[in-house]
Amino acid sequence: ELSGYVEGEDPRVWGWNIHPIMFDGDPRTAHTVPVSLMRAPHRYNYVFDMGVPVRVNRFVFYPKWSDELITPGNWYAGSPFYESYMRQYIVSASLYNEPPSPRRFPDDPEPLDFVLEKNMANYKKVVNIEFPLKPLRFFMLDSRSKDYGFTLAEIELYGQGFSPEAWYTSKIIDLKGPMNFGRIFYDLKKFRWRKEWSWKEPEEPGEYSELDLGRKSVRELWEERLIDPVPVEDPDAPVRVEVKVRTGKDDTPLIYYRTDDMLDERGEVVSREEYLSLGVRRVEFDRTHRPYVGMRGIIEPDRDNWSDWVTVEASGEEVGIPDVRRYIQFQVRMYSEDPWAFGRLDSVWIELSPPLADKILGEICVEGDPRPEEGVAEVEVGMDTSFVLALKASAPGRKEVFDAVRIFTPVRPKFEELRIGGKQENRDSLHVGDRYLEVFLPRKVGDDEPVEVRFRTAVLSYSTNFFAEVWDRGRELIPQRAVSGDAVDWIGTNQLQVFAAARSLEVLKDFRVAPVVVTPNGDGSNDSTEVTYTISLVMEGAKVELGVYDMAGRMVRKLVEEETGSAFGKVKGWNARDEDGKLVLPGVYLVKISVETDQGRTERAVPVIVIY
Structure with a gap:
């Protein structure tokens, strides 16, 4: 957040000695872990977050790819740099379990949820880890090479199919004046488009470099098979969209601060452009690194002038965003449960008109x-x-x-x-x-x-x-x-x-049974009884069971069995008959209700007398 990072939009990396050249696409540039014989190498951990889940099936990394010889006094002296590959490593990944943030990153982290490969005796310059296609978001490369230095030129991910999640946040839209907002509409179409690729080994390996073959990056060696030659519209494809909207009075939903003379990190409000030009603020301070005047301060939501994101439950619905606002912003999140299914949002539009009053x-x-x-x-x-x-x-x-x-x-x-x-x-x-x-x-x-x-x-x-x-x-x-x-x-x-x-504060309210004496003789008077109840304070849904029991505890008639939310004054009748539709014997019965929620279980019972 301190550098303008936006969840779901920006990938990020962290760990020890992360360097941009590890992701610059150039195999000739590399991050170098101490290869000097005079210095003891340490473990280095590299963590990266794709921002949203992606479907991947290959993880690739390799050393600096250069014929340049390593100078004397270093590990692998006299050898080309491509010999300075990582000798020991663990590669792991997770979908939702986020690794520790940089401020809490341990020296010896546990692998993430899925260990893609553990190799304590690696002899491959280009490490190409292949695994079944799966959605993943977080990845960690943990170098276990404590005894040897190494270089790391690139870390690469490969996959197939469509991403399980895709986020888009619009620019802030200036409506040129305050507006009231009505219904929001969007047009979603669902498609399937299945392809398959298979790698074929070259007939003449010498035609291609060792690096390209190791990475499997030679396009002509991948055979593509189109199961669906073109995208096929499929209304039943497992794709859904989530549209969110927020409105504001000014053109930025965030407040940026510069640290003032009193080292207050909410000292002076500045623009985003000015904030990014200031000295970088550390995520935490210590005796060596102290806050200083003029550095980047806190970034926080401008809740006085901007609303929170509000979800549009369905196209054509009105959402409760504040009226009399000049600025509006949309966010779209697309979800696909199938690698070969995707959605296309053709349009989003909203009703608006000038306000009635200030x-x-x-x-x-x-x-x-x-x-x-x-x-x-x-x-x-x-x-x-x-x-x-x-x-x-x-x-x-x-x-x-x-x-x-x-x-x-x-x-x-x-x-x-x-x-x-x-x-x-x-x-x-x-x-x-x-x-x-x-x-x-x-x-x-x-x-x-x-x-x-x-x-x-x-x-x-x-x-x-x-x-x-x-x-x-x-x-x-x-x-x-x-x-x-x-x-x-x-x-x-x-x-x-x-x-x-x-x-x-009770989940089950106003549980009543009337009349409590039932005479099912067909004269229209007290032939049945009515059960009334109210369910309240339900957050995650309530399981309600309502039934009639004899005095031995056997169920005579099930009246209700359902999952419900909060409900006021629900009514259910009982006509003194059992599950087979036959009149019960005269006697005393219990009308019993049970409500189970995330807060626990509540039960009540009222006796009813049947006479005829």
């Missing part, structure tokens, strides 16, 4: 508790609760800004009251969905004119953001999202987030 301020409170302690609204999880959400436009000089409000809720809401400018008014119309409430106002409201909506719903998680947006039904503009702020004086939360009260 800001739409919003805040929420629990009805009857407008100014909670520390300004934090708390609510019982899984309980039907009345809320008041207030909105106010900041649009100086404008008398007509919006006339419609949409509030997103965890479960189906119920409208209670509308107030405009502190006075109760009748709504023009209303639309209630499973997880949203739309209120159409009787007139357009303007700058600094608050709108308050009282409604009922339930929260099912530790914290809930009540997203709200407004729009003008008479104008073809994208709705504008509310941001947390002081919308009305009498509410003291200044935010659109509510939190779960500690006393209510």
